[in-house]
Amino acid sequence: MVGGKKVVVVGGGVAGAQTAKFLEDFASVTLLDPKEYFEVPFSMLRNIVEPEFAERALILHTEYLNKARLVIASAKSATDTEVVTNEGEKLRYDFLVIATGSTYQGPSKRSERLQYFQSENKKLKNASTILIIGGGPVGVELAAEIVVDFPEKKVILVHAGERLLEFLGPKASSKTLSWLKSKNVEVILKEKIDITNLSDSSTTYTTKTGRSITADTHFVAVGRKVGSSWIVDSVFKSLLDSDGRLKVDESLRLEGKTNVFAIGDISNTKEIKQGSVALKHAKLVSENIKKLVKNPSSKLATYKPMATPMAMVSLGRSLAVGQLPFGTILGRLPGMIKSKDLFVGHMRKALGVAERKDSLSGKGHALSSYRVYVVFAVLVASVAIIHHYTL
Numbered sequence: 001m002v003g004g005k006k007v008v009v010v011g012g013g014v015a016g017a018q019t020a021k022f023l024e025d026f027a028s029v030t031l032l033d034p035k036e037y038f039e040v041p042f043s044m045l046r047n048i049v050e051p052e053f054a055e056r057a058l059i060l061h062t063e064y065l066n067k068a069r070l071v072i073a074s075a076k077s078a079t080d081t082e083v084v085t086n087e088g089e090k091l092r093y094d095f096l097v098i099a100t101g102s103t104y105q106g107p108s109k110r111s112e113r114l115q116y117f118q119s120e121n122k123k124l125k126n127a128s129t130i131l132i133i134g135g136g137p138v139g140v141e142l143a144a145e146i147v148v149d150f151p152e153k154k155v156i157l158v159h160a161g162e163r164l165l166e167f168l169g170p171k172a173s174s175k176t177l178s179w180l181k182s183k184n185v186e187v188i189l190k191e192k193i194d195i196t197n198l199s200d201s202s203t204t205y206t207t208k209t210g211r212s213i214t215a216d217t218h219f220v221a222v223g224r225k226v227g228s229s230w231i232v233d234s235v236f237k238s239l240l241d242s243d244g245r246l247k248v249d250e251s252l253r254l255e256g257k258t259n260v261f262a263i264g265d266i267s268n269t270k271e272i273k274q275g276s277v278a279l280k281h282a283k284l285v286s287e288n289i290k291k292l293v294k295n296p297s298s299k300l301a302t303y304k305p306m307a308t309p310m311a312m313v314s315l316g317r318s319l320a321v322g323q324l325p326f327g328t329i330l331g332r333l334p335g336m337i338k339s340k341d342l343f344v345g346h347m348r349k350a351l352g353v354a355e356r357k358d359s360l361s362g363k364g365h366a367l368s369s370y371r372v373y374v375v376f377a378v379l380v381a382s383v384a385i386i387h388h389y390t391l
C-alpha cells in the first residue's frame with residue numbers, strides 16, 4: 001500500500017476490483033469485500049455445467065492487488081468519514097467508491113465456492129428433468145448451457161413475466177424463445193412458483209394458478225438483489241432511489257457529495273446494468289479521483305450512457321442472442337464474442353492476472369480482447385451491410 005490519500009472501495013465485483021487495481025499505485029487503497037476472491041459473474045452458469053471452468057473465473061483478490069489492503073468483511077454502515085464493517089472495523093476515507101452491485105450470499109473462501117459448483121454439477125448430472133425458475137439472463141443462460149451440454153435432459157423453464165429476457169427488446173425475447181423451444185425446452189410464461197417453501201428434496205412444484213410440475217431437481221434463477229441494504233444504515237440513505245440504487249451526478253459522484261462515488265450496478269445511471277458499463281465507470285471514477293487528489297478544484301470527466309443499449313445473452317458454448325445498435329441477432333457471430341470464454345480471459349487481462357495454463361478448458365478457451373474487437377468489427381460491418389440491402 002502506498003501513502004497519501006485514503007481511498008476505500010466497497011465491493012470487489014467487476015467495478016470495485018477494477019477500481020482498486022487502477023488506484024493502488026496512486027493512493028492508499030482499501031478494498032472491502034465479503035469474499036477473498038473476485039468472481040467473473042458472466043461465467044456463473046458455465047461453472048455449473050463444467051465446474052473446472054470456475055478455476056479461471058474465481059480470482060483471489062491477492063492475485064491482482066499488490067499494494068492495496070484487503071479487508072474481507074461486509075460494509076454495515078458509513079458516515080461522511082468512515083465505513084464500518086460487520087466486524088466493527090472502521091475504515092477512514094478521503095475518497096469513497098461504492099460498488100456493491102448485487103448482494104452476495106455465498107462462501108467467502110474460494111475453495112468453498114469451487115466446491116459449490118461441484119455439488120451443483122452433481123445435482124444436475126443426477127437429474128433427468130430439471131426445473132428452472134426465472135426467465136431473465138440467469139435462467140435463460142442456464143437452460144441453454146444444460147440443453148447444449150446435456151441434450152438428453154428435459155428442461156422446464158417457468159417465468160413470471162410475459163416474455164423472456166425482459167431487460168432486452170421483444171425481438172431478443174422471441175428469438176430466444178424459438179431457439180429454446182427448438183431444443184425441446186418447455187417454456188411456461190406468466191406463471192409463478194413460490195420459492196420460499198422449496199427444499200432440495202422437492203420434486204413436485206405448484207404454480208400460483210395451481211398448475212403442477214414434476215422435476216427431479218430445480219434451480220432458482222430469480223432474486224438477485226441490489227447490494228444496498230447496508231446503505232440504509234448510512235448517511236447516504238436519502239440518496240437511494242425507489243429501486244435501491246444511488247443517485248449520482250454526471251461525474252458519478254453521489255448527488256451533493258464531493259468525495260463519494262457510486263459505480264456499476266449500484267449507481268442509478270439510465271442504462272442497462274452490465275459489466276462492460278461497470279468497467280467504464282471504474283475507469284472514469286479512478287481518473288476523477290486522481291484529478292481531485294492533485295487539485296481539489298479540478299474539472300472532472302463526465303459520463304454519458306450509451307444512446308443505444310447493447311447486450312448479449314449466451315446460448316451455450318457457441319451461440320448467443322445479441323441486441324446491437326442496428327438489430328437483434330441470434331447466432332454464431334455474437335456467440336464468438338461472448339459464449340466461448342464468457343469474457344473470463346478478458347477480465348483476467350483487465351486485472352493483469354496471467355492465464356492458468358493448467359486449467360484452460362479445451363471446450364472454451366480465452367478469446368483475446370484483440371480478437372473480440374476484430375470479431376465485433378466484422379459483426380458490425382456485416383450487419384450494417386445486411387441492414388442496408390434489406391431496407
Ligand SMILES: Cc1cc2nc3c(=O)[nH]c(=O)nc-3n(C[C@H](O)[C@H](O)[C@H](O)COP(=O)(O)OP(=O)(O)OC[C@H]3O[C@@H](n4cnc5c(N)ncnc54)[C@H](O)[C@@H]3O)c2cc1C
Binds near residue numbers: 075266313
Ligand atoms: C449470468 C450473468 C451474465 C451476465 N452477462 C453479462 C455480459 O455478457 N456482459 C455484461 O456486460 N454484463 C453481464 N452481466 C451483468 C454484470 O455481471 C453486472 O452488470 C456486473 O457484475 C456489475 O458489476 P458491479 O461491480 O456493479 O457489481 P457486482 O459484480 O455484482 O459486484 C458487487 C460486489 O459487491 C460485493 N458486496 C455486496 N454487498 C456488499 C457489502 N455490504 N459490503 C462489501 N461488499 C459487498 C459483492 O460481494 C460483490 O463482490 C451478467 C450477469 C449475470 C448474472
